[in-house]
Amino acid sequence: MILIDGKAVATELKQQMKEQVASMERKPSLVAILVGNDGASETYVGHKERACAEIGFRSQVLRFAADTTQEQLLAEIDKLNNDKQVDGFIIQLPLPRHIDEQVIIDAIDPRKDVDGFHPVNVGRMVLGMEAFVSATPLGILELLKYYNIDTKGKNCVVIGRSNIVGRPISNLLSLKGWDCTVTVCHSRTKNLKEVCSQADILVAALGSAEFVTSDMVKDGAVVIDVGITRVASTQTKNGWKLLGDVKFDEVAPKCSYITPVPGGVGPMTIVSLMRNTLLAAKRK
Amino acid sequence: MILIDGKAVATELKQQMKEQVASMERKPSLVAILVGNDGASETYVGHKERACAEIGFRSQVLRFAADTTQEQLLAEIDKLNNDKQVDGFIIQLPLPRHIDEQVIIDAIDPRKDVDGFHPVNVGRMVLGMEAFVSATPLGILELLKYYNIDTKGKNCVVIGRSNIVGRPISNLLSLKGWDCTVTVCHSRTKNLKEVCSQADILVAALGSAEFVTSDMVKDGAVVIDVGITRVASTQTKNGWKLLGDVKFDEVAPKCSYITPVPGGVGPMTIVSLMRNTLLAAKRK
Numbered sequence: 117m118i119l120i121d122g123k124a125v126a127t128e129l130k131q132q133m134k135e136q137v138a139s140m141e142r143k144p145s146l147v148a149i150l151v152g153n154d155g156a157s158e159t160y161v162g163h164k165e166r167a168c169a170e171i172g173f174r175s176q177v178l179r180f181a182a183d184t185t186q187e188q189l190l191a192e193i194d195k196l197n198n199d200k201q202v203d204g205f206i207i208q209l210p211l212p213r214h215i216d217e218q219v220i221i222d223a224i225d226p227r228k229d230v231d232g233f234h235p236v237n238v239g240r241m242v243l244g245m246e247a248f249v250s251a252t253p254l255g256i257l258e259l260l261k262y263y264n265i266d267t268k269g270k271n272c273v274v275i276g277r278s279n280i281v282g283r284p285i286s287n288l289l290s291l292k293g294w295d296c297t298v299t300v301c302h303s304r305t306k307n308l309k310e311v312c313s314q315a316d317i318l319v320a321a322l323g324s325a326e327f328v329t330s331d332m333v334k335d336g337a338v339v340i341d342v343g344i345t346r347v348a349s350t351q352t353k354n355g356w357k358l359l360g361d362v363k364f365d366e367v368a369p370k371c372s373y374i375t376p377v378p379g380g381v382g383p384m385t386i387v388s389l390m391r392n393t394l395l396a397a398k399r400k
Numbered sequence: 401m402i403l404i405d406g407k408a409v410a411t412e413l414k415q416q417m418k419e420q421v422a423s424m425e426r427k428p429s430l431v432a433i434l435v436g437n438d439g440a441s442e443t444y445v446g447h448k449e450r451a452c453a454e455i456g457f458r459s460q461v462l463r464f465a466a467d468t469t470q471e472q473l474l475a476e477i478d479k480l481n482n483d484k485q486v487d488g489f490i491i492q493l494p495l496p497r498h499i500d501e502q503v504i505i506d507a508i509d510p511r512k513d514v515d516g517f518h519p520v521n522v523g524r525m526v527l528g529m530e531a532f533v534s535a536t537p538l539g540i541l542e543l544l545k546y547y548n549i550d551t552k553g554k555n556c557v558v559i560g561r562s563n564i565v566g567r568p569i570s571n572l573l574s575l576k577g578w579d580c581t582v583t584v585c586h587s588r589t590k591n592l593k594e595v596c597s598q599a600d601i602l603v604a605a606l607g608s609a610e611f612v613t614s615d616m617v618k619d620g621a622v623v624i625d626v627g628i629t630r631v632a633s634t635q636t637k638n639g640w641k642l643l644g645d646v647k648f649d650e651v652a653p654k655c656s657y658i659t660p661v662p663g664g665v666g667p668m669t670i671v672s673l674m675r676n677t678l679l680a681a682k683r684k
Contacts, residue, residue: 218529239523242571243563245502269590277574279527287526287571290561295588297595304579306553311581 117368118263120340120375122255125262126383130171133387133394137172144397145174146230146389147196147205151189151215152182157208164206167386173393186215190223197225203397204230206389227399230392233280242287248392253285255384256319256340257294258391263373265317265338272296273312275328275361276321281342285319308332320361330366339367339374342381401652402547404624404659406539409546410667414455417671417678421456428681429458430514430673431480431489435473435499436466441492448490451670457677470499474507481509487681488514490673511683514676517564526571532676537569539668540603540624541578547657549601549622556580557596559612559645560605565626569603592616604645614650623651623658626665 137143146168148161161177168175178192189211196205205228211217221229226236232250240247249257260267272289276282277300289296296317301308312318312332320328321342333339343361351357360377368374375381421427430452432445445461452459462476473491480489489512495501505513510520516534524531533541544551556573560566561584573580580601585592596602596616604612605626617623627645635641644661652658659665 235523235527235529236520237523238526239519239521242522242526242567243519245519269588271591283526283571287567290584290586295586297583297585297589297591299581299583300574301581302574302579304553305581307555307581 117371118373120259120263120373120380122259122375122380122383125259126387129387130167133390134171143172143174144393145201145203146393147176147178147202149178149192149205149207151180151184152212161208163386164389167390171390182212186219189215189220193223197228202228203400204228204393206231228396230389230396232392241284244291250280250284251385251388252281252342252381253288254388255381256285257288258384259375265373267317268295270296270316271314272298272317272319273301273315274298274319274321275301277302278321281321322361324361325359326363328362328367330370333367333370335370336372337370339371340381341375341377344377344382401655402657404543404547404657404664406543406659406664406667409543410671413671414451414674417674418455427456427458428677429485429487430677431486432461433476433489433491434461435464435468436496445492447670448673451674455674466496470503473499473504477504477507481512486512487684488512488677490515512680514673514680516676525568528575534564534568535669535672536565536626536665537572538672539665540569541572542668543659549657551601552579554580554600555598556582556601556603557585557599558582558603558605559585559596561586562605565605606645608645609643610647612646612651614654617651617654619654620656621654623655624665625659625661628661628666
């Protein structure tokens, strides 16, 4: 069993980007919009800022009060769309309830949509065209590539059909080049165990701690664990720990490759955002 | 075994639209652009014109010489995008080789893209948003609905990953509401027979005459045949006949429902285009 070390891969890819950026006269620039005071959002945006600094990108966080109106936010997006100094920008989700997230996402210029959430980027990705692919699915592809995992003709089962993970990764892996035979499972799937146990590559992205047990996994399978759930723990100092969607201890021995949680897919997501920003800067 | 009568359903749906249109002061309007002298394209556009006349839409075919430049075509699209009299328009494919089809499709205003080929419509469809869905997948959904075929939790296998059929129908059937567990197979799939024979709903969209044989189909399956291949025949007056992707005679007895070729999915595609045009007119 080979443990997929997302942290190490992320570090290496960031180093590569840093070298590329060092030779660029105009440094790529990423702007993050943060509305309200969501603690988790603050943390995520902080991680992104640090990654920018590390690689040598210019970055900026624009903070808005929780009672900012949709119109004000749209005006801000319009400014960023037209600001030639900005290569890419993201709106940290979730937004306060009085704002329609889809209206906001639709307003982003797709050429600056480095989160890959705009429908035109989703459509381009599904059609196999050049597109900004959202962070988590792009991170998964990078890991498969890094470890030279053969995907062609393999049975891939994706658990979860969310718009940010399950849906895009299932479309990507069935594209030419990746060539998996992909099955998408979800809450309405009847024979889930049976389907999963036929997978050469199993992507767990349902968001339910330790859902995937060893009886659902074929010997020699590649298991990609996208879940990340915080649960109370008496074994850690801070009183909690992070769990994936896979019951790691019992599943890992059966796998050819597996991603741990934390340290698997997670560290790759920020790298993916950075790659998209670099791409946006180069395209200009 | 119930034969899904696409022709009858199409006739009924056209009649319903005709009644709706009769009460509309401003009739929906569809424009088709035809470049060059492709015989099949002429036929298809002719069918579309007739359907418009039947239902009471305004329609127009704009014909351009085979040596029309990409720039000229883009200028024409720009005019149609801005013409308030036009609700929807289509560019009949294929285009002459010197024209980049994707550039042309990208230039269509998504609100008038009644073929549903623009990436923004594909993205919106994949994300489960309101969108123009392309004709064949929309026609398949209409047939499933018309025959009250239960899709929830069913294993659906789609053979083919084309951008106009396999890819969209597989995404649609795994959306909430349809709730199939969908597997997409293609030329690189290794255990195709095994995968297909587990399908409750089998969609054959690979474009290979009589590819699906009875050993690939489960007893009681619903079989949707999207293929249409013209082959030489000594049994018909004109010397040819149309075959689907399914070996009908041996597969049909095993099915709960099956679409014939011709007369199954085919007649529904034009109805779908008409539905999209009606929708475009209503949205305005």
